[in-house]
Every structure is written in structure tokens, then in C-alpha cells.
Amino acid sequence: MPKEYFVSLHDHKSPPTYRFFNGEKWAESLTGKTIDVISPLDNHILGKIQLVSHSEIDQAIERAHQAQLLWRDIPMIKRAQILHLASDWIRHHEHYLTTILIKEIGKTLAEAKDEILRSADMVDYFANEGLHIKGEELSGEAFPGYDQTKMAIIERVSLGVILAIAPFNYPVNLSVSKIAPALIMGNSVVFKPPTQGAISSLHLTEIFRLAGVPDGVIVTVTGGGSDIGDYLCTHSGIDMVTFTGSSQVGKSIAEKIGMIPILFECGGNNPAIVLPDADMHSTAVEIVKGAFSYSGQRCTAIKYVLGLSPTIDKLLPIVVKKTKELIKMGDPRSEGYNLGPVISNAAAEEIEKRILMAKAAGAKIVYGGEQKERYIEPTILEGVKPSMEILRIETFGPVVSFIKVKSIDEAVKIINGSNYGLQASVFTSDEGAGIKLAQQIDVGTVQINSKPQRGPDHFPFLGIKGSGIGVQGIHYTLEAMTRFKPIVLNKPQ
């Protein structure tokens, strides 16, 4: 059983209390305080995590600094070998990690397995691509007034200690997408896992350690974001923050942290425009998958669909039919169910509140709309206005709204007027028209004839406005986790 490799992570009580990794060992916090991690599947306590103290954070960051000075001098090929070993460990423990993920965040088997395997592939890709990140050489002679006496050797060097904060919905994948590039480029990592998702994240930490990442090069501190987030983000020992999470938390961190590099992936509230010539059948299938996969708890989920009145009249009944056929709500551990619970009772209550508020303000519930504990039926609304709360802020659940517009220009205006800007979809049988429309839409990425999605992971992935700062994607993330260091040679005249 692979479990034996992870015994140092927790005690043997039921439920177990997990330790944090302070850069030296798996430790219990001197605060004596813990936080429950509750399974959305049945509301039982899966485990407890440590709420670390400020002085434990100080010590962990100091260790990360000391360790980074040695790590950055280890040849990159050796760092890459360690990462490849880590990806092997992830694959080797696929079944075990998948099981934790299902229990901890309520994913289906297919979704959880995909997250684990994709994470292993991502670690390999980062390790390989890191070897090709280079600096450059420039000669002074190209600029007026300078001559051949100056030459710059421009290295790409590590940044130092990178704080990595991940969200609950992809606690393994969106941790790996921060930890692996930071490590290969010679940084050390202070990892703050999401509370819900912390158990998977602690296992991930141990995997990097077992693969050979030296002590201190990764430290993992646990605690609620509202308890330790501000202290971590504003700590003078942090040289960069890479964060994925909601726009609200992203904005509050950005306002506090001062002059250090940041890479933020925040909320999405993604629209789809359907043109009259679109294939209604395949468009409906993409909308159903886009809106309801992982219960709509994906930053790239489709949240609203815009079209001319005759288009929506044609499309909506097909979307309802496909939802009935394709989406089965129930415990994702049982076969045949593909729509599980949302992450917590509080999240479910907030989603239901917004559905009912939209209804009270004149929207029509075309399908679904009922809540039972953490389960929300796949919900389709019509007659929604962009000013309604269900659309104005990202609703992280299985809800999609349909809006009839008088012109496609009006649809573009609605999208461009939003505070979000992650992705958008355009459905049409005329790819030229799709590209033209895509050029007018202010979001990070426009998908033509597909639901929004991240990946393939070497494509650039970015949000604008409230949806993020900076560009992710293998090569782009690697560059973002380094800085230029020009060394200028002045030759004798």
C-alpha cells in the first residue's frame, strides 16, 4: 500500500491530525490549534490541519531563504531529474491521490484521476522546458551613440522565495503549476494550500520531498487564508506571490503586498456568444459540459449564454434536453453520477440564494433550481440581467443563464462591461466571423466552437481585469519566476 510512505504526515487518531512541513520536519504547531477539513460528500471530518503561528511562518521562511541559496546553485539538469522523479511518484500514487481528492473536494473519479495525471505530465513538461529558458547577449553598437565597447550578458536568475497559494477546486494541479516552475528555475517555495484541499496538498509536498527536493526548498504552512494569508503575503521574506483564487481575495492581496512580482489567476465569469449559424446540437453539448462539469466550480465554466432571440429560442430546449440526458446528480463515488456536491453547505446556500434572488427579480428557472444540502441541481435560467447578483459576481456552482440580445454588438458590450475577463466562447460555423468577433471581446482567451478551458498547458493562460495579472502557461510561467540580470562588459577602447 502506498500509504506507508505518508505516515509522517499525520497522527493515528480518527480523524487524523495532519502536520505541516516546516522545512525540516513534519511538525505540530505550538498554537495547538487545528482546522477541520470536511468532506463535501457526507459532511464528515476527513482530518484536521494545523493553524500555524506567525513565528512558525517566520522560521519556515528563513529556512526557505537559506535553502534557496544552495538550491539555485544545483545544476538545472539535476533539479530537472528531481522533478521527473516527483512526477513518477505522482503517477505511482495515482489511485491513492485520486481517492483523497474525491473525498476532500467531491470530484468524480474521472475528474480526480484527470487532475492527478495531468499534474504529473505538467511537472515533466516544466522540467523539460526549464532547460530551454535562456538569457541573451546584446551589443551596445545597435543604439545610437554607443559603440562596440559595451556588451551585455543577460542572465535569467531565480527570484528567491516564492509564495504559492492554491484554490480548493484544483488543489493538486494548481499547486503543481506553481511549485514545479518555481523549483526548476532555482527558487524555493513557501506553499499555502487551500484549507479544503490541504490533505491532498500535504501529500504533494511529501512527494516533492521524497523525490529529493532538499529540506527548506519547499515549506508548507497550513491555516485559514483569513488567519495567515495577510501575514504571509506581506512578509518581507517573500520575493514573489503566485496566487490562484477568487477575484475578491486576489484584489485584497494585491492591494497589500507592495513592490514584488505577482502572478494571479482569479475568478472567471465566462460568457458564450452563439451566432445564428452555429450547429445547435454540438453547441448545446459544449454549453452543458462547460456549465456543469465539476458542479460549475471551475474558473473556466460557462456562466452565461448570449444570442439573438430566435437563436436562444432554438438553442435553449436542446440545452435542457442535453442536460437531462448527460447530467446525473448524486454521490460521485457511485457509478453513473457526474454532478456531485459543491464544496460546502455555505457555498450551496449562497448559490441557492442567488438563484432565488434572480427569480424574484424576474428571471425564469427553466430547469433545476433546487438545493438539498450541498447538492444543487443543474440550473438553467432565462431572462437574466447582467446586473443581477447571479451574473454580476462569479457564481461558483452549476448554474447557467441565458440572455437574449438585440444585436451581437450588444452581446459584446455586455461582456466588455463585465469586471471579469478570463475566457469567452464564440459558437459559429463561420470561423472567419468567429475570429472577427473574438478580436472585439476583451478577455484573456476566446475559444471558437468550444467551451472555455485551460490547456493544453503550454498555451498562454491569462485573465484580464478582475480575472488576473500576468500570464501562465509552461514557458510563460517559467519566465515569470525568473528575472533578467544583465552583466555589462565594458571593453577597453
Ligand code: NAP
Ligand atoms: P479563495 O477563497 O479566493 O481562496 C484561494 C486561496 O487563497 C486559498 O488557499 C485560501 O485559503 C487563500 N486565502 C483566502 N484568504 C486569503 C488572504 N486574505 N490572503 C491570502 N490567501 C488567502 O478561492 P477558492 O474558493 O479556494 O477557489 C475558487 C476561486 O478560484 C474561484 O473564484 C475560481 O474562479 C478561482 N480560480 C481561478 C482559476 C484561474 O485560473 N483563473 C483557477 C481555479 C480557480 P483558505 O482555503 O484557507 O481560505
